[in-house]
Amino acid sequence: MKIQFWSVGKAHENYIKGGVEDFTARIGKYFPVEWILLGAPKNSSVMQEAQLKKKEGELILGALQKEDFLVLLDERGKQMSSEALASFIQARANESVRKIVFLIGGAYGVDEPVSVRANYKWSLSMLVFPHQLVRLILAEQVYRACTILRNEKYHHS
DSSP states (O other): OEEEEEEESSOOOHHHHHHHHHHHHHHTTTSOEEEEEEOOOTTGGGSOHHHHHHHHHHHHHHHOOTTOEEEEEEEEEEOOOHHHHHHHHHHHHHTTOSEEEEEEOBTTBOOHHHHHHOSEEEOSOSSOOOHHHHHHHHHHHHHHHHHHHTTOTTOOO
């Protein structure tokens, strides 16, 4: 199974880049992994919120493959423990999912068709985090899940 992290917006900020790259490399020891950064649509700075979400949604849906398992990071999604995330990832591997996509939407969230397309909606926390920080938290938590699956020392319950 391949893991992809998709994020709408600009490149990783320097203060986050090193950590994201480190955890991504660590995940690579367990699963093929990559980041896909989806740039803002043209003229996004002059678009209204609904129009921007629609354009971003079209970009996302156009890039997804039919068989991709889409996990939408959404503040209204279900929360899970690190152990539950590990089980969730293992279940997708057991189902022979070829690619699991973890999606961090744009500044205003995602358009309704993207939300409907999502196979699972996951909330990292009831708190709101900057998108850049979510990238780091996401990468670290997926790495932690990988170590739980292998019963390695990184995670202490």
